Amino acid sequence: MDSVRFQELVSELKTGKKLPDTIYLHRSALEFIGQELKDFTFLIASAGKVDPEWNVVKFYRKSFRISYLTYPRFVEDSYPSLHKSSTVDLQTKTKKEMDYSGAENPPILHRKELFVHSSHPEFEAFSHITQEGELAGLYENPRRIGFLDSWLRLIEQNGYSLVDGRLFRAAAAIDGSNDESVDRYKTAIQRQSLSTPMKTLAKHGYLSGEYSVFDYGCGLGDDLRELEAHGVDAAGWDPAHRPDADILPAQIVNLGFVINVVEDKDERIEALIRAYELADSLLVVSAMLASESHIQKFKPYKDGVITSRNTFQKYYSQAELQVFIEQTLDESAVAVGPGVFYVFKDKFEEQEFLSNRQRRHHHWRQLSERPRQKSSKIQLLIDDNKELCADFWAVCLLLGRLPAIDEYSCLSQVNTLFGSGKRLFNHLIKDTQLRAEFDLAVEYRKEDLILYFALAMFQGRKAYSQLTATIKRDVKAFFGAFREAQFIAQEALFSVSDVELIESTSIEASKLLPACLLDGESLILHIRYLDLLPLPLRLYVGCAAQLYGDLDEVDLVKIHIHSGKVSLMVYEGFDGSPLPLLMERIKIKMRDQDVDFFDYVDSYIPPPLYLKSKLIDDGFDDYEKQASFDKRLQALIPSIQGMIGPPKNELIKILSDQGKEIRGYRFYSIKHGNNGA
Secondary structure, three states, rough: HHHHHHHHHOOOOOOOOOOOOEEEEEEEHHHHOOHHHHHHHHHHHHOOOOOOOOOOOEEOOOOOEEEEEEOOOOOOOOOOEEEEEEEEEEEOOEEEEEEOOOOOOOOOOOHHHHOOOOOOOOOHHHHHHHHHHHHEEEEOOOOOOOHHHHHHHHHHOOOOEEEEEEEEHHHHHHOOOOOOOOOOOHEEEEOOOOOOHHHHHOOOOOOOOHHHHHOOOOOOOOOHHHHHHHHOOEEEEEEOOEEOOOOOEEEEEEEEOOOEEEEEEEHHHHHHHHHHEEEEEEEHHHHHHHHHHHHOOEEEEEEEEEEEOOOOOOOOOOOHHHHHHHHHOOOEEEEEOOOOOEEOHHHHHHHHHHHHHOOOOOOOOOOOOOOOOOOOHHHHHHHOHHHHHHHHHHHHHHHOOOOOOOOOOOOOHHHHHOOOOHHHHHHHOHHHHHHHHHHHHHHHHHHHHHHHHHHHHHOOOOOOOOOHHHHHHHEEEEEOOHHHHHHHHHHHHHHHOOOOHHEEEEEEEEHHOOOOOOOOOOEEEEEEHHOOOOOHHHHHHHHHHHHHHHOOOOOEEEEEOOOEEEEEEEEEOOOOOOOOOEEEEEEEEOOOOEEEEEEEEOOOOOOOOOOOOOOOOOOOOOOOHHHHHHHHHHHHOOOOOOOOOHHHHHHHHHHOOEEEEOOEEEEOOOOOOEEEE
């Protein structure tokens, strides 16, 4: 085999951890590649007399080389250490060997699920380990994760501890354990930032100071110190670290990573019930997640395991944790992240939380921007009270109907000046543009409500015995009766599985959206346009988001038309670079109720996004510059026709060969750097 054929075969690989210059494969994955490359790999290993225990192979995309890597505990360790490396250069017919077996700080490996085929028995467990690290924020700086010592320091700095290969961050639950063989106090890990459940509360506006918070099982109290520093009314109790503190009711109670460290099941149930009783409005419950294959590595104890630190752990799956919470409390649990659930005691608050998740945000024109109507007595009143009228009209657009007195604080003032809000409203909609705008607001609000009710069905939430006053008014205004709203929502939910409808709606959307890319298999759009999608596609993406969470950090959404999947892409520099770099890709498989995470944060150049101008419009600050850049790029490299193109280092070389380089959004001559092209 020559180098050309070798690089052809390597470029055709579908499995493995793919980097711009290399592809890594676990030895077991070689069963799923072409026979020619497989045979060649084993032939070179034998001829080169490399360590027979090698279990990872590294193929080079741009040179005629193969490296054979030995990770003796690839399966057993979450982040296995490299012991030996043998690189065979087939061009120079030389071999370079490195031995790390005695090193105190060896290189380590991450994201093991990318090295193996998806049929590997440990694939799910490997994926859980990677997702755990993502959730802990350990991959934000790729330069710090390559070696054992820096990796362990990073884990500690983020407030975690590596216990039997899993990231551990927990606090003891309740006092009175009779089993002295388990060191429950050891589970309180010191941390320098808010814990994951507290971060979700901050994200959703619950730590603004309006709500009191009680941390039930607060461990060392790091969360409490952070909350108190920001003026939040917060208190906490812990049997090991704050046993004398008062146990107090609060609007929000956090039971953070507590139930998984209580070895007695009845005591665990008691802790959950007791925490719920303390909550006036909301209980936050979180626990460690793990797959069955990971759990089997430990010594069984009751319904959990004993870790190497002599601490008990009851690992859950996401579904198992939800069932435990709901069966214990007989209340619906709302997933807000992996291993984190909200249980609302205040059902009105729950309805507001869930319905606001689906409310689209439209930038309506200001009433003051409208042309002045012919003078009349009421028009003169409007002219004299422009700010009040503009505010009233904005509320009407937000609700898609007239507001009630408890929905608009200035309504009594409007009633005094104009006789009633309805009289002012009726005058305003005499303007055809205002009427059209209001009709659109009605359509938007009705779709938002259908989406809200349909996603409640998708999640299997129990029907509310009483709706909030706002939702009652919405139902009456837009559907007439709640039964009709439920029927329409159910029909909408069923439509998500209709592939033909999703395909035709995607074609329709491609004509309506300001910018997007459509091929026969998918529709790709910027997150900014998500609210502009037709209802079936909003619901399609909404169902996916129920499995993943909020889409705040996402740049692009890819709707897979035929496979029941949605992909989310996160880029570095999307809003300020002509070639944003892909940092993370999330694939949500709705039919399997599963989420796969792929990120691009290792120490190499992430893939750039090409022709960004096809995915944005003139509402983006850099649109004109981007469109000009893309036009010039295609003139220089005609082969670039879509989002995907050469890695950035290859692009730089291609342009360099043409005497060009990129600076910002412009191309410059390398020999004459002051001349823009």
